[in-house]
Amino acid sequence: MDIFVQLLINGLIAGAIYSLVACGFSLIYSTNKFIHFAHGGVIIVSSYIFYTLFSILHLEFYLSCILAILLAGLVGYLINQFIYKPFRKRKASNSILLIASFGVLIFLESMLLIIFGANVQTIDYIPNAQGLSVLGAIITPLQIVIIISSIILLIFFYFFMKKTRIGKAMRAVSDNPDVAEIVGISASKIYAWTFTIGSMVAGIAAILISLEQNIEPSMGSSLMIKGFTAAVIGGLGSVPGAIFGAFLLGFAENFGIWYLPSGYKDAIAFVLLFLFLLFRPNGILGLKYNNQK
């Protein structure tokens, strides 16, 4: 029973982090309709930005958080502006854009390797406090903060998409860019906005990740796989679906390693992804999406 509750809590924490990854990714996918794999690269770059601001330059904690989030948005904006926009003008196919995004991911990871080295870095903001005991399971105060702040963010994000002008425009473009253009929404501006906002969500995810665990340059692709899997499970392009998928994935991984060595975590994500693509390619909440062009 103790183990069960502990795994449930671990799944919840993992799910909270994955949902932020998946949510940004899914937002970008919903308007751009290609797999932006470099989203993982943006996350890892943002966590190194946060590390630089906070642990090297010794800025104030909240200031470095805000700066890191803004810079993450900037990174996303620049990637869209200088890489994807030219490709989009050439009407590149989805496969080409996918491979290009691998190029971006490898580029970002290698830059981090050159600048910071391959060693893991830690950010000791909240000292390892004594964990609280909940129903026989241990949870640290930081983990509670992570869960609560990601839930607040996701609610905030939901209202952003439903109520604000930009959020509505984003949903219009994701439904049909041509019709959106007719009613006066500039699709290319909305692409830039989704990249910026999606990457800012990535920046928030990056901060929570770097507080919870050590960071290293190779984390990007592994996180991206989690985010992508969560998005597919929930239904690609549907942000609530992505959040749902993220928690499902978090639980599946943590209950999976009850039986398997913990090194199989990534593999569990992929087996889940594979099963969904095979049997339920539209995900649980996903709208009809044509994956068999």
Added chain:
Amino acid sequence: MISAYFIHLLILIGIYIILAISLQLAVGYGGLLNLGHISYFGIGAYVYTILLFHGVNFWICFLLAGFSAAFFGWMSAIGIRKLKGDYLALVTLGFSFVTYAVLINWTELTRGPLGIAGIPRPVLFGFGTNENMVYLVFVFVIAAISYFFINKIVSSPFGKVVEAVRDDEISAKSLGKSTFKIKCINLATSAFFAGIAGCLYASYITFIDPSSFTFSNVIPIILIIIIGGLASLPGTILATFFIILLPEPLRFIGFSSSIVGPARQIVYALILLIVLYYKPRGFYGKLDLE
């Protein structure tokens, strides 16, 4: 000294030629954007090494490595039979992550992250191949045989059917071709040669560990087939020389060895983006990547 270095590069080029032309069979001719090719390479290397340490004859190890990779190729074809384009690419990428997870966690068999060291070079027809020059000849003979076979396959009637499935699956189906079976055979053949390349790699480097078979190692191979041009075997060979030799000057600029690795990846990433943008068909490509 210099010549020893060039022999080393040529051996790597030979191994990469086998890897790249086998991937070309799947991606260029079959239209299956397979990003998990490196896992067949790894499976081949591990099967070969483990069997060799159990005292199995070299040629049997060599062939079994190819066949076990082919078996996994067949299995993955079953898995991706409903998928296309970028979805297929990501699922095949997933295979490489799963393979990596198994290699690193199944420690009784693979020694996990420690890797397996001291893999002996084979003795072929009475010749020891400890001398790199001899090994180079061996690699090039195998590469030439692979090229011959793959060229034979793609110019055969079967090869034309493979291309037909790539261009228009429904038409191929309506002509009574079992497209699923063709994809299986295509991926299995492609994996077979990748497995063989894995053997050559393992016995050349004499050490294997799971980190040689990860996602970042698949980038150069994808780059080779894109630069060479899809569905062009001569272009692929030219591109292999180009891609393996291009980052080599980085070694002589005087960067420390911890920088050379990432610097090479950066060079690859930049070339990938530039080629995709300015010349998406590569040197001799006949079609666009869909």
